Amino acid sequence: MKFLEDIGSCDLVDLALNTGHLKSVKAYGNHRQKTVDILGGPRALESLSRREIIEGLRANWLSVLARANTLPVKLPGAIQLLGTSRKIEKSMEVFENLYSVVTYLAPAGSGFQKGSTRTLCPWSSRGDISKGEPNCEVPCLGLNSGRMRMSDSQKARLWKTALWVSEKAIFRELYRRELKALERKALANNGIPMVRFDGTSDLGEGLRLARTEEFSSPSSSIQFVDYTKSFKRAMEDHPGQFTICFSYSGSNAKECREVLEDNKLVSIVFDRNPRKNEALPKTCRVAGKVFRVQDGNKHDALCYHEPGAIVGLSFKAAKDRKGALAASGSFVVRGKGKHLSC
Numbered sequence: 628m629k630f631l632e633d634i635g636s637c638d639l640v641d642l643a644l645n646t647g648h649l650k651s652v653k654a655y656g657n658h659r660q661k662t663v664d665i666l667g668g669p670r671a672l673e674s675l676s677r678r679e680i681i682e683g684l685r686a687n688w689l690s691v692l693a694r695a696n697t698l699p700v701k702l703p704g705a706i707q708l709l710g711t712s713r714k715i716e717k718s719m720e721v722f723e724n725l726y727s728v729v730t731y732l733a734p735a736g737s738g739f740q741k742g743s744t745r746t747l748c749p750w751s752s753r754g755d756i757s758k759g760e761p762n763c764e765v766p767c768l769g770l771n772s773g774r775m776r777m778s779d780s781q782k783a784r785l786w787k788t789a790l791w792v793s794e795k796a797i798f799r800e801l802y803r804r805e806l807k808a809l810e811r812k813a814l815a816n817n818g819i820p821m822v823r824f825d826g827t828s829d830l831g832e833g834l835r836l837a838r839t840e841e842f843s844s845p846s847s848s849i850q851f852v853d854y855t856k857s858f859k860r861a862m863e864d865h866p867g868q869f870t871i872c873f874s875y876s877g878s879n880a881k882e883c884r885e886v887l888e889d890n891k892l893v894s895i896v897f898d899r900n901p902r903k904n905e906a907l908p909k910t911c912r913v914a915g916k917v918f919r920v921q922d923g924n925k926h927d928a929l930c931y932h933e934p935g936a937i938v939g940l941s942f943k944a945a946k947d948r949k950g951a952l953a954a955s956g957s958f959v960v961r962g963k964g965k966h967l968s969c
């Protein structure tokens with residue numbers, strides 16, 4: 628129950644209501660009513676134009692923010708949920724026919740008001756590094772430090788997070804339309820559209836989308852890729868157009884070995900400085916068994932990686948690499964020898 632509230636997922640609340648695990652959620656009822664208000668009455672979202680949806684959002688933005696309980700942020704002039712990154716651009720340089728996009732939300736609890744227990748990364752770690760415990764939040768959120776003066780990309784993560792938490796149905800409808808536009812553009816150019824939903828979150832929305840009738844039909848060409856720290860999600864059966872990579876957290880080596888032995892991907896972050904072109908190790912011992920390491924720095928197109936092998940990533944930090952590395956604890960695999968292990 629606490630988990631349901633923490634991630635603020637209407638779908639999970641729906642599920643809990645339907646299965647009788649949850650008797651009633653007053654706030655959830657209010658939430659539904661607010662969606663109706665935004666749409667200007669009980670109208671089917673699909674029947675509204677993008678302009679109508681966005682106008683409704685703008686008119687009600689303060690109430691969306693208040694219900695999301697995120698840090699305050701303005702809705703920008705241009706509403707675009709799909710984004711890009713240097714890594715995504717690199718993917719399109721490596722595979723010229725790829726039309727790749729990513730979504731960035733505010734990682735873990737970084738987008739929420741102080742005191743909130745909500746998180747977009749239910750499996751993130753924030754252990755005590757003095758005890759050698761893993762901590763992925765500090766180096767990840769380190770990229771977003773300085774909340775008083777937010778960069779444009781931080782603001783973008785924040786308004787998308789508020790929309791996701793507060794108005795999931797609207798977020799999904801706008802997202803679906805952007806995906807369809809991406810697909811049309813890729814098809815017109817004989818390309819392959821590829822999307823990573825959880826760029827800086829771990830919500831599993833990419834897998835949900837890949838399972839929908841619309842995106843699992845043979846006529847859909849969108850490839851979905853995602854990283855996760857959810858062992859369950861990594862191990863379950865996936866549709867053909869979905870590729871997942873389980874992330875080493877610093878304390879899940881046994882699970883990583885199981886995922887690799889199941890012929891799936893596992894990502895591991897190594898203490899290698901990409902600015903100094905430090906090469907990744909060729910192999911790594913995971914819970915006692917040696918696996919090949921492939922270069923995950925070159926592109927993010929997970930479906931083109933060799934299954935059953937490690938996707939090696941070099942540890943990057945926007946600033947203060949030394950400090951961020953120290954703060955990451957066992958999340959980053961260190962050492963220069965030939966036989967690194969985790």
Ligand code: SF4
Binds near residue numbers: 735748763829856
């Ligand atoms: S590293 Fe991944 S799981 Fe950890 S806080 Fe960042 S996005 Fe979330």
